[in-house]
Amino acid sequence: MVALAKKKEWSLLLLLAPALLYFLIYHFIPISGMVMAFQDYRIFGKSPFVGFKHFRILFASPAFLQVLRNTLIISFMKIVLFFPLPIIFALMLNEVRSSILRKFIQSTTYLPHFLSWVVIAGIWIAFLSPANGGLNQLREMFNLAPKDYMTDKGAIRWVLFASETWRSLGWDSIIYLAALASISPSLYESADLDGAGALQKMRYITLPELLPTMVTVFILNMGFFLNAGFDQVFNMMNDSVISVVDILDTYVYRIGLLNMQYSFSTAASLFKGVIGLVLILAAHQGSRKITGKGLW
Template sequence: MAETGANRPPAAASRLSRTMIKLRRQKYLFLLMLPGIVYFVIFKYIPIYGVVLAFKEFNPMDGILGSPWAGLKYFERIFVSDSVLQVLYNTLRISFLKIALGFPAPILFALLLNEIMNNKLKRIIQTISYLPHFLSWVVISGLVFQLLSPSYGLYGYIYDLMGWKTEVLLSKPGSFLAIIVTSDIWKEFGYGSIIYLAAIAGISSEMYEAAKIDGAGRFKQIFYITLPSLLPVISIMFVLRLGNVLDAGFDQIFNLYNPVVYGVADIIDTYVYRIGLADFQYSFGTAVGLCQGVVALVLVVSANWIVRKMTDHSIW
């Protein structure tokens, strides 16, 4: 007898049943995901509620709900504030310097490391290059201060030995930018090469053997086999990096800069910290941070669209 519409299970119930079966089958995988989900809910999603501060005249005594609405007052202030334009310029300059010089660094390092035939030497180099990533910027900043001290650092010792005049490099705008970019590359290029080394390991050895038979040397193999095979990974990493272009590195700059170099080193994140927390302008600081997040979202979507049109590879 044919099943009638009255006793046929609803589509929603069927989907729920399939979901429950999937949960039971993969319960251990979901348990492994649970800590990450809890982390993002507590530290990423719940704090989104604080965004309403950007639209309020926040008073700590009244709380978020009790504070009066301010409309778009603080967003209008952003576009007429000279200080905001300056920190935006500083942020973009530092970020683009880090992208231009720092983004190719792990790719080049992965290519060079792949050419080392001695596995023991390769592992030693990998270990040494990965270590700086696990050091906090507080520690690295201390090392930078020690090395570049004109009184007792390596920089001061060498200059005294040569009879040259020493300067406080961290108080010179040009030198400060060079130190920021160089220290960031040194810290991250080794760890950043892991994903490229993994992609290189997945390239078929038959392609290299065929290239050798055709007379291709190592450089031609890199340009015609390795780099094209890395293009999807490079595209995805570039999109993600471009999406963070307004994140110039708060931890690094906060631990290294000083009022003398505010003109070139004060970025959006340090400005928000100083205005929002140090000067208690919570609403204005939140408005600046919200604009930063919206622009970052637009950049990620735009970069993903451009890369997909140019290379047929993208995140989504």
């Protein structure tokens, strides 16, 4: 029996091996390269150690402060404002009694998640086109002048939020639908016997049962707070709106790869990683104090 158990454990480890290799190669080994943030990196020859020189330049740069501000605003919209939407969607979908209709809604809302941001950007640019886009055709029906949302600094961040919602709403609701399915039906049966209404059952059964999942997802999302979405922003950004949508990831790409300032861009990337870790720890401690539940 012991030998069979050990054999089964090895088979599970083999199944896990590709994922472990992925994180080892693309996440753990590259950490050693963070030393470039403290050097004047040279491709050939020895790279001299310069301490916090690049961090001082980074924090004194007006461009970096603007990029950081853009990142915080866009991340707040895409994480904090978006956070309750998959929960609401999962609760509404859970109330659909027709299995055929429920499966149809799930399939149509999951589909955008599997599209690349290149394709999604093309769809939204066409939809918002001032010449023949669907939204502007709708505006014309109400005698409103066409508007170029993709070059409007006041609208572009909401375009990013809307396109992220369209892509992720259905997919992100899966974890909440799974949590809803795990709630014991006996709780609802007892509530029915006590005469509880739909809102009371949601308030006293559904939401408390969902709380651990909500807390875990929120804390994990905080670690990505400064990851405002490179693929999305890069494909939807243009010169007219770069001042309000240029984020840390696009800044690092431009400075590091295009301008070849490797040490400077590594310092910016390391700053982002440290802030992400601090936010996870802060969210965990705050959750433990407020709800008694945390990530661990």
